[in-house]
Amino acid sequence: MRVVADTSVCQGHQLCQLEAPDVFGFDAGEDVVEVLVERPDESRRKDVAAAVKYCPAFALSLEED
Numbered sequence: 358m359r360v361v362a363d364t365s366v367c368q369g370h371q372l373c374q375l376e377a378p379d380v381f382g383f384d385a386g387e388d389v390v391e392v393l394v395e396r397p398d399e400s401r402r403k404d405v406a407a408a409v410k411y412c413p414a415f416a417l418s419l420e421e422d
């Protein structure tokens with residue numbers, strides 16, 4: 358899986374960091390999500406999928422390899 362963040366629609370809620378703080382960071386200067394690990398281990402799928410699902414701005418997505 359590959360994590361994709363559309364920073365043009367991110368609203369800086371940072372909920373993704375609550376679900377998967379090792380995968381998502383935050384660029385305070387730009388006020389947007391920062392993908393720390395573009396291809397997280399499969400063991401992180403549940404948390405990463407939750408982050409994608411609960412993003413209020415729909416700025417995150419998963420692409421399958």
